Amino acid sequence: MTAAPRMPAAARAVRAGDRRALARLISQVENRDRSAEPTLRALYPFAGHATIVGLTGPLGVGKSSLVNALLRHLRAQDHTVGVIGVDPSSPFSGGSVLGDRIRIDRDPADSGIFFRSMASRGHAGGLAASTREVTRLLDAFGMDVVLVETAGSGQVDVEVGRVASTNVVVLVPHLGDEVQSLKAGLFEIADIFCVNKADLPGADGAARYLSELAGLTPRSDAWRPKVVQASAVNGTGIEALWSAVEAHESYLKTSGQDRALLRERIRDEVLDLYRDRLLTEATDRLERSPELDALVTAVEERSLDPRSAAERLYRGRSAGRGG
Amino acid sequence: MARESRTSPIRVLIAKPGLDGHDRGAKVVARALRDAGMEVIYAGLRQTPEDIVESALEEDVDLIGLSILSGAHMVLFPRVLALLKKRKAGRVPVFAGGIIPDEDARRLRRLGVKAIFGPGATLEEIVRTARSIARPRP
Numbered sequence: 001m002t003a004a005p006r007m008p009a010a011a012r013a014v015r016a017g018d019r020r021a022l023a024r025l026i027s028q029v030e031n032r033d034r035s036a037e038p039t040l041r042a043l044y045p046f047a048g049h050a051t052i053v054g055l056t057g058p059l060g061v062g063k064s065s066l067v068n069a070l071l072r073h074l075r076a077q078d079h080t081v082g083v084i085g086v087d088p089s090s091p092f093s094g095g096s097v098l099g100d101r102i103r104i105d106r107d108p109a110d111s112g113i114f115f116r117s118m119a120s121r122g123h124a125g126g127l128a129a130s131t132r133e134v135t136r137l138l139d140a141f142g143m144d145v146v147l148v149e150t151a152g153s154g155q156v157d158v159e160v161g162r163v164a165s166t167n168v169v170v171l172v173p174h175l176g177d178e179v180q181s182l183k184a185g186l187f188e189i190a191d192i193f194c195v196n197k198a199d200l201p202g203a204d205g206a207a208r209y210l211s212e213l214a215g216l217t218p219r220s221d222a223w224r225p226k227v228v229q230a231s232a233v234n235g236t237g238i239e240a241l242w243s244a245v246e247a248h249e250s251y252l253k254t255s256g257q258d259r260a261l262l263r264e265r266i267r268d269e270v271l272d273l274y275r276d277r278l279l280t281e282a283t284d285r286l287e288r289s290p291e292l293d294a295l296v297t298a299v300e301e302r303s304l305d306p307r308s309a310a311e312r313l314y315r316g317r318s319a320g321r322g323g
Numbered sequence: 324m325a326r327e328s329r330t331s332p333i334r335v336l337i338a339k340p341g342l343d344g345h346d347r348g349a350k351v352v353a354r355a356l357r358d359a360g361m362e363v364i365y366a367g368l369r370q371t372p373e374d375i376v377e378s379a380l381e382e383d384v385d386l387i388g389l390s391i392l393s394g395a396h397m398v399l400f401p402r403v404l405a406l407l408k409k410r411k412a413g414r415v416p417v418f419a420g421g422i423i424p425d426e427d428a429r430r431l432r433r434l435g436v437k438a439i440f441g442p443g444a445t446l447e448e449i450v451r452t453a454r455s456i457a458r459p460r461p
Contacts, residue, residue, distance in 0.1 A: 020412070023383040031331040031460070094332060095357035101378060102367040108377035115381055119332070119362045 011042035014141055019114065022141050026116055029130045029137065040133070043140040050082070050139035052146045053245055054164030056126060056186065059152025061170045062196040064103035065232035066241075067149050071106060071113060073238045074145055080112040082138030082146040086127050089119040096120075100149060114138060125159030126150035132163050132269065153186060161189030162265060165258065166248045168192045168241070171210070173202030187217055190225050191248045194241055198229035221257050223248065291316060333457045335386040338366035338375050340403065343393035348420060352388060355446040356453060372402040379407070379415055385458040391421040396431065404435050416456045420444070 013021035028036035055063050067083055074081050085100025098117035106113055116134065123129040127150060138146045150160050161167050169190035193210045195203050207227050214225040226244040230237030252258040286292055295312060298304035337353045339346055346368055353363045364382045366375065379387050391399065400419065407413050418438040419431065428439045437456045440449055 020380055020383075020410075023381055027331070027334075027383045027460075089362075090357065093358050093360045095360045096362050097353050097357050098362060098364045099367075101364060108371070108373040115378075117362075117364050117382060121332075 007042045008039045010036070010039040014039075014043060014137070015046060017111070017142070019111070022114065022137065023116070026134050026137060029133045030118065030121070030128065032130070040137075043137065046142075047136045047139035050135075050143050050146045051166070051245070051249055052135055052139070052148065052164045054148045054150065054160035054167040054189075055170055056150040056153045056157065056160050056167065056189075057170035057194075058154070058175070061152075061172045062232050063149050063152075063170050064100045066170060066194065066196055066230065066238075067100070067147055068103045068105060069230070069232045069235055069238045070147060070242065071104065072235075073242055075106075075110065075112055078112075079144040080142065081114075082135075082141065082143035083113070083115045083149065084131060084134055084138070084146065085115070085117045085149045086120055086131060086151045087117065088151045089121050091122070094121075114141065114143065120151055124157075126153045126157030127159045127163065135163055158185055158189045162268060165252060165261065166191050166245050168194050168245070170194045170196050171206065172197045173200050173206045175206070187213065188219075190214075190217075191223060192241070192244045193225055193227045194237075195227065195229045196232055198237060199231040199234055203229050221255065223251050223255075223257075286313060331460055333361040333386060333454065334364065334382060334384045335361050335388060335453065335457070336364045336366060336375070336379050336382060336384045337388045337390070338370040338378065339368050339390050340370050340372060340375060340399040341391065341393055341395045342369060343391060343395075344368060345392045346390070348392075349388075349390035352390070352420060352446070352449055355450055356388075359450045359454070361453070372399060372406050375403055376406040376410060376412070380410060380412060384415060385460070386453060386456065387415060387417045388453070389417065389419050391419065391423070394422070396421065396423055397427055400431055400436060401434055415458055418452065418456065420449070 010021055010025055014025060025036060025039060029040070055066060057063055064085065067085070071081055071083065085098065087096055087098045087100065089096040096119040098119060100117055101115060104115060118128045118131060118134065120128045131148065135146050135148060148160055148164055150157060167189045169186050171193060173195065193214065195206045195210065207229050210227045214227060226247065228237055228241045228244050230241050252261065292313065295304065295309040299306055299309050335356055337349055339349055353365050356363050364378065364384065366378050375387065375389070389400065389403065396419070404417060407415055416437045417435070419436050420440040423431070423439055423441060431439060438452045
């Protein structure tokens with residue numbers, strides 16, 4: 001595909017390597033600023049080249065330190081790297097403290113790195129609603145690798161599994177029975193298990209346990225998750241971790257899984273966007289309608305139950321469509 | 324809950340420039356700004372002016388808060404302001420906290436530091452000021 005003859009200035013700037021233009025565009029995406037849509041459209045054809053790696057795992061396992069170690073490793077190999085660090089927003093104030101930069105030790109003049117912190121802004125699943133889009137922007141900006149570090153995850157925070165092509169689940173020794181309990185959620189998205197803080201006793205045992213588990217977890221493909229031990233602070237195991245990522249990426253290519261995965265994700269995304277649109281439109285309309293008030297009153301007086309009220313609203317909507 | 328007129332949260336970078344290990348104040352301020360609904364990018368200790376400016380640009384912040392207790396403010400702050408100008412980001416407001424003598428504070432204000440908080444400043448005061456000086460979003 002060729003670039004449209006009249007690309008928006010912001011898109012041209014991003015393609016030309018303008019870091020501020022990229023930073024501003026990311027903010028617009030985060031703020032759901034619709035005026036950025038032509039720019040996003042223009043940049044879409046330029047994405048699709050980066051290796052997107054997800055790093056997820058419970059709070060405090062050393063994801064940020066691992067990102068820092070990977071950054072060094074990748075820059076030494078001359079790969080350019082975008083990083084997205086997600087941290088939670090407070091459900092009370094809406095504010096957040098984004099602390100993933102603290103662990104990053106880098107040359108600020110190195111234009112081969114672009115690091116962006118994102119607050120989850122009420123989105124569940126370990127990412128922000130716009131993380132996928134921001135990943136794509138870093139890709140279109142020309143980064144070879146994009147590392148997506150999720151918020152400290154619980155069992156069901158697996159959304160990164162739908163964004164990254166290789167997912168690393170980071171754990172530490174002695175999670176013990178907690179590890180068991182993670183089985184159902186997190187474990188299913190792991191292409192690689194990384195036992196971080198492997199300088200601590202118990203790392204071998206944890207790795208052995210995970211290897212067994214890796215063979216047991218059902219998958220839709222033939223990949224058997226690799227288990228790597230690393231110590232982000234000592235810098236050991238980082239090479240092995242990256243080799244495992246590369247092995248998975250080449251498995252995706254040779255098996256054709258990459259195409260299948262891409263298709264599935266595009267389908268998901270289109271449907272998601274469609275759903276979003278429908279939902280916003282429908283609720284916007286409803287919230288202004290006097291009918292809702294009347295129904296709420298009826299439910300309040302117990303002359304109607306909530307399900308029937310919703311059913312009436314729904315039928316009213318279908319009937320009113322096109323009118 | 325306080326509602327802001329803007330739809331997007333204020334993004335603010337909090338950092339400690341130079342060689343100074345006392346980050347308690349910075350953390351307390353970061354927390355207060357968070358509780359006021361802002362997104363606080365906490366860059367932590369031992370940041371060079373170059374680190375600070377690069378972080379501010381990548382994170383597209385509306386405000387920069389620098390905490391300093393080492394006495395090197397007359398070297399580090401002008402450098403941050405100059406770098407921001409050089410990167411065409413001179414409009415990102417900078418505020419400061421720490422031990423800064425009045426005479427220096429006056430000079431820093433003339434150089435463009437928007438607000439300076441010494442010991443005894445209340446969190447309410449800091450939050451209110453941060454809100455009023457933050458760069459507005461279009």
